[in-house]
Amino acid sequence: MGFCFGSISKLTTCAIVVLFLLSSFGFTSTDAFDALDPNGNITIKWDLISWTPDGYVAVVTMFNFQQYRHIQTPGWSLGWTWAKKEVIWSMVGGQTTEQGDCSKFKGNIPHCCKKDPTVVDLLPGTPYNQQIANCCKGGVINSWVQDPSNAASSFQISVGGAGTTNKTVRVPKNFTLKAPGPGYTCGPAKVGKPTKFVTQDGRRVTQAMMTWNVTCTYSQFLAQKTPTCCVSLSSFYNNTIVPCPTCTCGCQNNNTQPGSCVDLSLTWFPLPSLSHSPNSPYLASVVSGANKNSYAPLVQCTNHMCPVRVHWHVKLNYKDYWRVKVTITNFNYRMNYTQWNLVVQHPNFDNLTQLFSFNYKPLTPYEAINDTAMLWGVKFYNDLLMQAGPLGNVQSELLFRKDTSTFTFEKGWAFPRRIYFNGDNCVMPPPDAYPYLPNTSPRQDISLLTLMLALLMSLVFYTYA
Numbered sequence: 001m002g003f004c005f006g007s008i009s010k011l012t013t014c015a016i017v018v019l020f021l022l023s024s025f026g027f028t029s030t031d032a033f034d035a036l037d038p039n040g041n042i043t044i045k046w047d048l049i050s051w052t053p054d055g056y057v058a059v060v061t062m063f064n065f066q067q068y069r070h071i072q073t074p075g076w077s078l079g080w081t082w083a084k085k086e087v088i089w090s091m092v093g094g095q096t097t098e099q100g101d102c103s104k105f106k107g108n109i110p111h112c113c114k115k116d117p118t119v120v121d122l123l124p125g126t127p128y129n130q131q132i133a134n135c136c137k138g139g140v141i142n143s144w145v146q147d148p149s150n151a152a153s154s155f156q157i158s159v160g161g162a163g164t165t166n167k168t169v170r171v172p173k174n175f176t177l178k179a180p181g182p183g184y185t186c187g188p189a190k191v192g193k194p195t196k197f198v199t200q201d202g203r204r205v206t207q208a209m210m211t212w213n214v215t216c217t218y219s220q221f222l223a224q225k226t227p228t229c230c231v232s233l234s235s236f237y238n239n240t241i242v243p244c245p246t247c248t249c250g251c252q253n254n255n256t257q258p259g260s261c262v263d264l265s266l267t268w269f270p271l272p273s274l275s276h277s278p279n280s281p282y283l284a285s286v287v288s289g290a291n292k293n294s295y296a297p298l299v300q301c302t303n304h305m306c307p308v309r310v311h312w313h314v315k316l317n318y319k320d321y322w323r324v325k326v327t328i329t330n331f332n333y334r335m336n337y338t339q340w341n342l343v344v345q346h347p348n349f350d351n352l353t354q355l356f357s358f359n360y361k362p363l364t365p366y367e368a369i370n371d372t373a374m375l376w377g378v379k380f381y382n383d384l385l386m387q388a389g390p391l392g393n394v395q396s397e398l399l400f401r402k403d404t405s406t407f408t409f410e411k412g413w414a415f416p417r418r419i420y421f422n423g424d425n426c427v428m429p430p431p432d433a434y435p436y437l438p439n440t441s442p443r444q445d446i447s448l449l450t451l452m453l454a455l456l457m458s459l460v461f462y463t464y465a
C-alpha cells in the first residue's frame, strides 16, 4: 500500500487504516474467488469452422459468464502466443494492434506476423462487410445478468502456417485478457467437443472442425492495489453521518503530490458553475493536464479519495415497511461509468417490495439464501453515471417489508453487509462507527415519542443527498 507517506503523526492512523483495509478485503494474494459470483468467468471459445490450404478459419467468441462484472470502454484486448510459426492472414470484426514484421512475405501480406498478437474489437459503425455477429462494440461486453444478449463479443480470424488437421494444429498459449487494465488471469486452452451449430430454422446442425476453450477469472487484487469505492452511512434515527473511512483509496498528500486530486476550494468559481466544468480554468487545466491518456482516476479531493462513493441512508420507518435511499456519487473526473451496477447484500432483500428508478434482480449464488441483489440503471434514464460534478450521481429508494422475526434498527442491522460497485468491493466504515439508536437497550419497544422524534429527524434529513 503506497499511500501512507507524510507526517509521522499520521503513522498510527495510517497503520490502522491499512490494517482495516486489508481486513475488509477479507482475502489474500491473487485469489480470484468471489463469494457472490462463485462461478463467474470469461470463457473464450475458438471454433475452427473450416480448413484453408495452410491453416484454418476460426470464430473466436468471448462469453462474459460473470453475473455483474462487465467490460466498459475502452474495451477488452486479447493477447496470446502462437505455438508454432502461425500468421494471421486476415480478420473480420476485430484487428490486431500491431502488424509486426511481415518482411519475408511477398505478394499477399498477412494482417499480422507477430508471435504474440494482441487483438482488439472494432468500433461501432464498422462497414457491414467487415462485421460478424457480436462484433464491433468497441470492446464493451455487458454482464450476464444486466444484458445477456450483449454479454458476448466475437471476431473471425484466418490463420496460416498452422497445420490443417486436428492433429497438427497447436492451441495458442499464454492467453492474456486486459479489460483494459490487469485483473484477469487466463488458464490454458483446452480442446473439447466440437461445437454444434443449429441453423436458424432448426432443420440442420453443422459442427466445428475443432473447438477449444480458455477460461479467464478476475481478481480485484490484480486489478488494483487500492480499493476504488467506499460506503458512507446515515439514518433518520441518529444525526451522525458516518463518512467513508479516511484514506480508503489513498491519502491527500499536499507536499509530494500537489494537484493529485481536484480541490474544489481552489476552483475560481462557486460550485454551481462546475456544471460546465471546463469553464473553470483551474479544473479544466487539472483535468486535461498530465497523464491525460492514462485511465488512472483523477478524483475530487475528499477524505477517502475514492472515485466512487455509495451512500446508504435509512430514511423512513413505517409500521410494516422501512425505506432506504441509496446514492452513488462519482468523484472521478476521468470516467463516465456506462452500464454501472451495484451488488448489495442485506438480509432483508428477500422481502424487497418496491424499488424506484433502478433495475433489480436477486442474485442467489447459494440457492437457499436470498439476501443479495443486483441493482443497475434504467436505460436512457440513469444507466450512465456521469463524471464528477453536479450530474455525477444517481439515486434510488428501496422499500422493504419488515419480517418481524428479524427486523431491528439496533446494532446496525439496517445497513448493508457488503456492497460492490461494478464488481469491485466497496470499503465499509468499521461496524463500531455505525449510527446507533439513541438510548439503545435490548428489546426496547419503540415508544410513541421515539417515533415522533424519528419522524422529525427523517424530515430534517429528507434533503440529505
Ligand SMILES: *[C@@H]1O[C@H](CO)[C@@H](O)[C@H](O)[C@H]1NC(C)=O
Pocket (backbone or CB within 6 Å): 039, 040, 041, 042, 043, 065, 215
Ligand atoms: C464458467 O462459467 C460457466 C457459466 O457459469 C460455467 O458453466 C463454467 O463451468 C465456468 N467455467 C469454469 C472453468 O469455472
Ligand SMILES: *[C@@H]1O[C@H](CO)[C@@H](O)[C@H](O)[C@H]1NC(C)=O
Pocket (backbone or CB within 6 Å): 166, 167, 191, 210
Ligand atoms: C480429431 O478428429 C478425429 C476424427 O474426426 C477425432 O476422432 C479425434 O478425437 C479428434 N482429435 C482431437 C484432438 O480433436
Ligand SMILES: *[C@@H]1O[C@H](CO)[C@@H](O)[C@H](O)[C@H]1NC(C)=O
Pocket (backbone or CB within 6 Å): 081, 174, 176
Ligand atoms: C506470457 O505473456 C507474458 C506477458 O505477455 C510474458 O511476460 C511471458 O513471458 C509469457 N510467457 C510465455 C511462456 O510465453
Ligand SMILES: *[C@@H]1O[C@H](CO)[C@@H](O)[C@H](O)[C@H]1NC(C)=O
Pocket (backbone or CB within 6 Å): 043, 045, 190, 191, 192, 193, 194, 211, 212, 213
Ligand atoms: C466451452 O465452454 C462452453 C461454455 O462453458 C461449453 O458450453 C463448451 O462445452 C465448452 N467447450 C469446450 C470445447 O470445452
Ligand SMILES: *[C@@H]1O[C@H](CO)[C@@H](O)[C@H](O)[C@H]1NC(C)=O
Pocket (backbone or CB within 6 Å): 252, 253, 254
Ligand atoms: C491539504 O491541503 C488542504 C487545503 O490546503 C488542507 O485542508 C488539508 O488538510 C491538507 N491535507 C493534508 C494531508 O495535509
Ligand SMILES: *[C@@H]1O[C@H](CO)[C@@H](O)[C@H](O)[C@H]1NC(C)=O
Pocket (backbone or CB within 6 Å): 333, 334, 335, 336, 386, 387
Ligand atoms: C462524459 O460524458 C459527457 C457527456 O456525454 C462528455 O461531455 C464528457 O467529456 C465525458 N467525460 C469523459 C471523462 O469521458
Ligand SMILES: *[C@@H]1O[C@H](CO)[C@@H](O)[C@H](O)[C@H]1NC(C)=O
Pocket (backbone or CB within 6 Å): 349, 350, 351, 352, 353, 362, 364, 370
Ligand atoms: C428473492 O426475493 C425477492 C424479493 O422478495 C423475490 O422477488 C425473489 O423471487 C426471491 N428469489 C428467490 C430465488 O427466492
Ligand SMILES: *[C@@H]1O[C@H](CO)[C@@H](O)[C@H](O)[C@H]1NC(C)=O
Pocket (backbone or CB within 6 Å): 350, 351, 401, 402, 403, 404
Ligand atoms: C419474507 O420473505 C420470506 C422468503 O421469501 C418469506 O418466507 C416471508 O414470509 C417474508 N416475510 C414477510 C413479512 O413478507
Ligand SMILES: *[C@@H]1O[C@H](CO)[C@@H](O)[C@H](O)[C@H]1NC(C)=O
Pocket (backbone or CB within 6 Å): 238, 239, 240, 242, 432, 433, 434, 435, 436, 437, 438, 439
Ligand atoms: C449516533 O451514533 C453514533 C455512532 O456512530 C454515536 O456516537 C451517537 O451517540 C449516536 N447518537 C445518539 C443520539 O445516540
